[in-house]
Amino acid sequence: MPTLTVAIDARLVTTRNTGDTSYWRGLIRGLAEGETDATYLLYSNAPRPDWIPDLQRFRWIHLDGPSRWWSLVRFPAAARRAGASVIHTQYSLSPLAWRRGVTTVHDVSFMIEPDWFKPKDRVLLQWQVPASCRRARKVLTVSETSKGEIERLIPGTRGKVVVTPNALGDNIMPVSPEQARQVVAESFGVAGPYLFALGTRWPRKNLRLAVEAFQRLGPAMGLSLVVSGQPGWGVEANCPGVVYTGYVSDEQLSALYCGASLFLLPSLHEGFGIPILEAFACSCPVLCGPGGAMPEVAGGAARVTAGYSAEEWAGAVADLLSDSSNLDAMRARGHERLQHYDWGTTARLTTDVYREVAGC
Template identity: 50%
Template sequence: MKDPVVALDARLAGTQNTGDTSYWRGLIWGLSQTCGEAQVTLFGDTPRPAELGDCPFRWVEVQAANPRLWSLVALPRAAKESGADILHTQYNVSPLTACPAVTTVHDVSFFVNPLWYGWKDRLLLTKGLPASCRRAKQILAVSETTKREIEQYIPAARGKVTVTFNALGPGFAPADKTVAKAFLRSRFGIETPFVFAITSPWARKNSRLAGEAYSQSLLAETHRLVTCGPGEAIQPGSLHLGYVDDATIRNLYAAADCFLLPSLHEGFGIPILESFASGTPVVCGPGGAIPEVALDAAWVCPDYRPETWAGTLDRLFDDSGKLEAMVAKGRDRVRDFSWLDTAAKTWEAYGRAAAGG
């Protein structure tokens, strides 16, 4: 059987850097290293993003009146016109799709706790994803945890789910810690040691816990809390940088004395790997796939009480030998994940889909 020709929904490859963005950039890079340029066509609703660099795959800009019509009508039509054997999407498989479809599901947190979402998103996701999973020939999950949760909440997905892990972004080059501190001092006036967290307005991300834990810990006397991401500062006296570019993120990871990930649920948790790669300790919680990704290389708190997290922060630097060992484990853990491996497993899923299931 000949290799399939794949149409790929690449809209998120050029957006603000999120976990979904990292996934599509990493997968596209991995596929570009392992298959011919004529085998994959990237579809988006904007001009080709600069972030794709010298990726050899063709980019096709497709327009529609709104994002839902783009996914429902415009993308399936464009994929059919391109002669694609497979259409690869995220979460949504249109009933108008003419060829076998593969869809990636990053998490099903809207089933785990629907109250984390507004009613409109909750309705769209809890009704739409099961229908898409019924239509899809293959479903890709970014962790074993996500696979189990998909199969738990969506019986129609059982037998069709393959785990294709996320990995550290191919362009993520950890910053030197001394250089990073000098960069942040010059650009933002950050002079003191600091604790770092990435904020989000989504309830599931639980950003305020980072501020509450920091304020109750002894580190509040010696460190500053520095955050970036959408929204406002999560703690009085903290430094909130808003959206920052990739270079600044790398410097923040490298210069921080620890990274806090207070999310209540993750399908994977790429920031864990980014912090590990930067040689920075991670304090996180037990939600979703976080323990699966972190293993024993992070301080995984057993609950989400601020006093529990504050106590973990207080003990973080008590044993320098343990701290160094954990940092080394983190760097080793990063090497367990590869976009080349993920691309290979994804290509195998394309083949199964093209063969009928």
């Protein structure tokens, strides 16, 4: 049997934690714990992170070059010279992938609602992703919902999209509620009960809805709202009781989940929704919207709203917080649902795709 050698565009594993970064970190760790008769060439234009497996079959290859030409020319050419039998990228797959390309597409929200994106980003994605999917031998995605959307919206993809789900990242470290409240109070000055929302402040993440729902009931219930994540387009105005933290450390993020009365995910669309699993791991009940794969991932363990009105969300928050026994049941269901996702399974599914594409 020919040796399997996989070249991976590993640039995202060195960036701040996002859903995409979590996917690549989890996949690489899962591959390291799996079969030992494959070699992985991890190409990046950044230094090797300490967490990359220190194994002979994992090689970190530093490759310089302008960003635009890196993915189109430098990376695929270097992978080909190295004798890679498969090349694995995200969203962008070069024509130089010589029919052994695999690309991961987390979602196609830029095709579902283009106005969620800046014009420059929208035009690039709408050209780049469909072209890459057509070139690829296989397209990987993270949920059945995303698979259906890709096959529906991108001609020529039906039959070659494979679901390789996300799972919980190792950045989440649950602590006791008492420890969590201490970290949150010391880090952000929030001493009482609070709601927690997370995400980049871009239109699709819809964090404005969390603020509007909070304004309807939070102060009257003695609550604060803590919002964490990357600043972006459409940042909400400050209002009393709302604390914007910006980026947080892994320790702070875990504490924010563990100490929250409720986690709010009002995103208009998610290809998966990793924060749902993070909240489940931290015993934090989840209120999320119906967009994209969130109901699929929640699997009945979260409260899923019918829509996105501030009135509905405020009512849902008040209803959930008034029933402690239901919150306890949601926590238990969340822990159970979490067991459906693990990186070992995702790595095995991905390796099966690699072997099919490589013919080995």
